Amino acid sequence: xxxxxxxxxxxLFPEQHEQAAVALGxxxxxxxxxxxxxxxxxxxxxxxxxxxxxxxAQLGVERRTGxxxxxxxxxxxxxAAAVTEGVxxxxxxxxxxxxxxxxPRLVRGVGWGGMxxxxxxxxxxxxxxxxxxxxxxxxxxxxxxxxxxGYGKALLARLALEAxxxxxxxGVYLETGTEANVAFYSSNGxxxxxxxxxIGVRQWRMxxxxxxxxx
Numbered sequence: 001x002x003x004x005x006x007x008x009x010x011x012l013f014p015e016q017h018e019q020a021a022v023a024l025g026x027x028x029x030x031x032x033x034x035x036x037x038x039x040x041x042x043x044x045x046x047x048x049x050x051x052x053x054x055x056x057a058q059l060g061v062e063r064r065t066g067x068x069x070x071x072x073x074x075x076x077x078x079x080a081a082a083v084t085e086g087v088x089x090x091x092x093x094x095x096x097x098x099x100x101x102x103x104p105r106l107v108r109g110v111g112w113g114g115m116x117x118x119x120x121x122x123x124x125x126x127x128x129x130x131x132x133x134x135x136x137x138x139x140x141x142x143x144x145x146x147x148x149x150g151y152g153k154a155l156l157a158r159l160a161l162e163a164x165x166x167x168x169x170x171g172v173y174l175e176t177g178t179e180a181n182v183a184f185y186s187s188n189g190x191x192x193x194x195x196x197x198x199i200g201v202r203q204w205r206m207x208x209x210x211x212x213x214x215x
Contacts, residue, residue: 007154012071012078017059019078020071025052027080027141032177033121036201037114053109054118058083058139060105070158072142072151080151082159083139087169117199124198130173130207135163137174156188156208163210171209177201 012020025048028034034051041047062069062083072080106115129136137159142151156172163169174190176182182192185206193205 021055
Protein backbone atom coordinates (compact mmCIF):
# COMPACT_ATOMS: atom_id res chain seq x y z
CA UNK A 1 0.00 0.00 0.00
CA UNK A 2 1.53 3.39 -0.97
CA UNK A 3 1.87 6.26 1.48
CA UNK A 4 -1.31 8.01 0.30
CA UNK A 5 -3.32 4.93 1.29
CA UNK A 6 -4.61 4.22 -2.22
CA UNK A 7 -3.86 0.78 -3.73
CA UNK A 8 -1.83 0.74 -6.93
CA UNK A 9 -3.23 -1.51 -9.65
CA UNK A 10 -0.69 -2.92 -12.07
CA UNK A 11 -0.65 -5.30 -15.02
CA LEU A 12 0.54 -8.68 -13.78
CA PHE A 13 3.38 -10.40 -15.59
CA PRO A 14 3.22 -14.16 -16.24
CA GLU A 15 5.68 -14.88 -13.42
CA GLN A 16 3.12 -13.33 -11.02
CA HIS A 17 0.24 -15.50 -12.21
CA GLU A 18 0.99 -18.25 -9.70
CA GLN A 19 0.45 -15.83 -6.81
CA ALA A 20 -2.70 -14.51 -8.50
CA ALA A 21 -4.09 -18.05 -8.87
CA VAL A 22 -3.55 -18.75 -5.17
CA ALA A 23 -5.23 -15.47 -4.18
CA LEU A 24 -8.20 -16.15 -6.47
CA GLY A 25 -8.52 -19.72 -5.20
CA UNK A 26 -8.85 -18.40 -1.66
CA UNK A 27 -11.21 -15.60 -2.73
CA UNK A 28 -13.76 -17.93 -4.37
CA UNK A 29 -14.01 -20.65 -1.72
CA UNK A 30 -17.66 -19.77 -1.00
CA UNK A 31 -18.76 -18.66 -4.48
CA UNK A 32 -22.00 -20.45 -5.51
CA UNK A 33 -20.88 -21.20 -9.07
CA UNK A 34 -17.63 -22.78 -7.94
CA UNK A 35 -19.48 -24.74 -5.27
CA UNK A 36 -21.59 -26.17 -8.09
CA UNK A 37 -18.49 -27.00 -10.11
CA UNK A 38 -16.86 -28.70 -7.09
CA UNK A 39 -19.84 -30.05 -5.13
CA UNK A 40 -17.94 -32.86 -3.39
CA UNK A 41 -15.04 -30.78 -2.04
CA UNK A 42 -16.30 -29.00 1.05
CA UNK A 43 -13.18 -28.54 3.17
CA UNK A 44 -12.08 -24.87 2.65
CA UNK A 45 -8.33 -25.46 2.30
CA UNK A 46 -8.84 -28.32 -0.17
CA UNK A 47 -11.38 -26.26 -2.12
CA UNK A 48 -8.94 -23.34 -2.32
CA UNK A 49 -6.21 -25.64 -3.63
CA UNK A 50 -8.47 -27.12 -6.32
CA UNK A 51 -9.73 -23.68 -7.33
CA UNK A 52 -6.16 -22.41 -7.56
CA UNK A 53 -5.54 -25.10 -10.19
CA UNK A 54 -8.59 -23.91 -12.10
CA UNK A 55 -7.31 -20.33 -12.00
CA UNK A 56 -3.82 -21.44 -13.03
CA ALA A 57 -5.44 -22.90 -16.13
CA GLN A 58 -7.51 -19.76 -16.72
CA LEU A 59 -4.44 -17.55 -16.42
CA GLY A 60 -2.57 -19.88 -18.76
CA VAL A 61 -5.25 -19.30 -21.37
CA GLU A 62 -5.04 -15.54 -20.76
CA ARG A 63 -1.30 -15.66 -21.35
CA ARG A 64 -1.75 -17.69 -24.53
CA THR A 65 -4.39 -15.32 -25.94
CA GLY A 66 -2.65 -12.13 -24.84
CA UNK A 67 -5.46 -10.87 -22.59
CA UNK A 68 -4.48 -8.54 -19.73
CA UNK A 69 -4.58 -9.49 -16.07
CA UNK A 70 -4.58 -6.69 -13.49
CA UNK A 71 -3.60 -7.01 -9.86
CA UNK A 72 -2.67 -5.41 -6.56
CA UNK A 73 0.65 -6.33 -4.95
CA UNK A 74 1.13 -6.07 -1.17
CA UNK A 75 4.58 -6.64 0.36
CA UNK A 76 5.75 -8.28 -2.84
CA UNK A 77 2.79 -10.67 -3.14
CA UNK A 78 -0.27 -10.53 -5.39
CA UNK A 79 -3.30 -10.32 -3.11
CA ALA A 80 -6.00 -9.28 -5.62
CA ALA A 81 -6.51 -9.89 -9.32
CA ALA A 82 -8.89 -9.10 -12.17
CA VAL A 83 -8.96 -11.40 -15.21
CA THR A 84 -10.27 -9.54 -18.26
CA GLU A 85 -10.98 -9.75 -21.98
CA GLY A 86 -10.99 -7.04 -24.61
CA VAL A 87 -13.68 -6.60 -27.23
CA UNK A 88 -12.73 -9.75 -29.16
CA UNK A 89 -14.45 -12.15 -26.78
CA UNK A 90 -13.67 -15.77 -27.54
CA UNK A 91 -16.45 -18.24 -28.17
CA UNK A 92 -16.59 -21.54 -26.32
CA UNK A 93 -14.87 -23.48 -29.12
CA UNK A 94 -12.10 -20.91 -29.34
CA UNK A 95 -11.64 -21.07 -25.58
CA UNK A 96 -11.41 -24.85 -25.72
CA UNK A 97 -8.80 -24.65 -28.48
CA UNK A 98 -6.76 -22.05 -26.59
CA UNK A 99 -7.10 -24.01 -23.37
CA UNK A 100 -6.08 -27.45 -24.66
CA UNK A 101 -2.60 -27.24 -23.10
CA UNK A 102 -4.28 -26.49 -19.77
CA UNK A 103 -6.70 -29.44 -19.81
CA PRO A 104 -4.57 -31.71 -17.59
CA ARG A 105 -4.39 -28.96 -14.98
CA LEU A 106 -8.13 -28.34 -15.25
CA VAL A 107 -8.90 -32.01 -14.76
CA ARG A 108 -6.64 -32.13 -11.71
CA GLY A 109 -8.42 -29.09 -10.35
CA VAL A 110 -12.10 -29.87 -10.93
CA GLY A 111 -12.31 -33.39 -12.38
CA TRP A 112 -14.18 -34.41 -15.54
CA GLY A 113 -17.57 -33.74 -13.99
CA GLY A 114 -16.44 -30.29 -12.91
CA MET A 115 -15.09 -29.65 -16.42
CA UNK A 116 -18.49 -30.40 -17.94
CA UNK A 117 -20.30 -28.22 -15.40
CA UNK A 118 -17.83 -25.37 -15.92
CA UNK A 119 -18.20 -25.50 -19.71
CA UNK A 120 -21.98 -25.47 -19.37
CA UNK A 121 -21.77 -22.32 -17.27
CA UNK A 122 -19.35 -20.64 -19.68
CA UNK A 123 -21.51 -21.57 -22.66
CA UNK A 124 -24.64 -20.01 -21.16
CA UNK A 125 -22.88 -16.86 -20.01
CA UNK A 126 -21.13 -16.33 -23.34
CA UNK A 127 -24.48 -16.09 -25.17
CA UNK A 128 -25.71 -13.16 -23.09
CA UNK A 129 -23.02 -10.53 -23.39
CA UNK A 130 -24.05 -7.02 -24.47
CA UNK A 131 -23.93 -6.65 -28.23
CA UNK A 132 -22.00 -3.36 -28.15
CA UNK A 133 -18.19 -3.40 -27.80
CA UNK A 134 -17.23 -3.76 -24.15
CA UNK A 135 -14.55 -4.97 -21.78
CA UNK A 136 -15.40 -8.20 -20.00
CA UNK A 137 -14.44 -8.75 -16.39
CA UNK A 138 -14.22 -12.54 -16.21
CA UNK A 139 -13.04 -12.77 -12.64
CA UNK A 140 -12.26 -10.39 -9.80
CA UNK A 141 -11.11 -11.64 -6.42
CA UNK A 142 -9.31 -10.43 -3.32
CA UNK A 143 -7.59 -12.75 -0.86
CA UNK A 144 -9.89 -12.99 2.20
CA UNK A 145 -7.15 -11.70 4.50
CA UNK A 146 -7.16 -8.41 2.55
CA UNK A 147 -10.82 -7.88 1.81
CA UNK A 148 -12.52 -4.67 2.91
CA UNK A 149 -9.43 -2.54 2.25
CA GLY A 150 -10.45 -1.06 -1.12
CA TYR A 151 -8.51 -3.41 -3.38
CA GLY A 152 -11.57 -4.59 -5.31
CA LYS A 153 -12.73 -1.00 -5.77
CA ALA A 154 -9.28 -0.04 -7.05
CA LEU A 155 -9.40 -2.83 -9.65
CA LEU A 156 -12.82 -1.65 -10.84
CA ALA A 157 -11.53 1.91 -11.12
CA ARG A 158 -8.66 0.69 -13.31
CA LEU A 159 -11.08 -1.12 -15.63
CA ALA A 160 -13.27 1.98 -15.83
CA LEU A 161 -10.16 3.93 -16.87
CA GLU A 162 -9.31 1.33 -19.52
CA ALA A 163 -12.80 1.74 -20.97
CA UNK A 164 -12.77 5.52 -20.69
CA UNK A 165 -9.62 6.04 -22.78
CA UNK A 166 -10.99 3.93 -25.65
CA UNK A 167 -13.83 5.66 -27.54
CA UNK A 168 -15.01 2.43 -29.16
CA UNK A 169 -15.70 0.82 -25.78
CA UNK A 170 -19.22 1.24 -24.37
CA GLY A 171 -18.50 -0.03 -20.85
CA VAL A 172 -17.44 -2.92 -18.62
CA TYR A 173 -19.55 -6.06 -18.25
CA LEU A 174 -19.45 -8.87 -15.68
CA GLU A 175 -21.44 -11.63 -14.00
CA THR A 176 -21.57 -12.45 -10.31
CA GLY A 177 -23.23 -15.26 -8.39
CA THR A 178 -23.02 -13.68 -4.94
CA GLU A 179 -25.78 -11.35 -3.78
CA ALA A 180 -23.42 -9.31 -1.59
CA ASN A 181 -21.32 -8.62 -4.69
CA VAL A 182 -24.37 -7.16 -6.44
CA ALA A 183 -24.46 -4.39 -3.83
CA PHE A 184 -20.68 -3.91 -4.13
CA TYR A 185 -20.75 -3.57 -7.91
CA SER A 186 -23.88 -1.40 -7.79
CA SER A 187 -22.10 1.00 -5.42
CA ASN A 188 -19.34 1.25 -8.02
CA GLY A 189 -21.59 2.26 -10.89
CA UNK A 190 -22.80 -1.09 -12.26
CA UNK A 191 -26.44 -1.81 -13.06
CA UNK A 192 -28.17 -5.18 -13.14
CA UNK A 193 -29.17 -6.21 -16.67
CA UNK A 194 -30.87 -9.45 -15.67
CA UNK A 195 -30.33 -12.91 -14.23
CA UNK A 196 -29.27 -16.27 -15.62
CA UNK A 197 -29.42 -19.75 -14.08
CA UNK A 198 -26.74 -21.94 -15.72
CA ILE A 199 -26.82 -25.43 -14.13
CA GLY A 200 -29.29 -23.97 -11.64
CA VAL A 201 -26.86 -21.38 -10.22
CA ARG A 202 -28.11 -17.79 -10.08
CA GLN A 203 -25.92 -15.30 -11.92
CA TRP A 204 -26.50 -11.56 -12.06
CA ARG A 205 -25.51 -9.81 -15.29
CA MET A 206 -24.08 -6.36 -14.54
CA UNK A 207 -22.85 -3.51 -16.70
CA UNK A 208 -21.09 -0.22 -16.11
CA UNK A 209 -21.82 2.00 -19.08
CA UNK A 210 -19.60 4.96 -19.75
CA UNK A 211 -21.25 8.26 -18.95
CA UNK A 212 -21.96 10.64 -21.81
CA UNK A 213 -18.92 12.68 -22.64
CA UNK A 214 -16.46 9.93 -21.64
CA UNK A 215 -14.30 8.43 -24.32
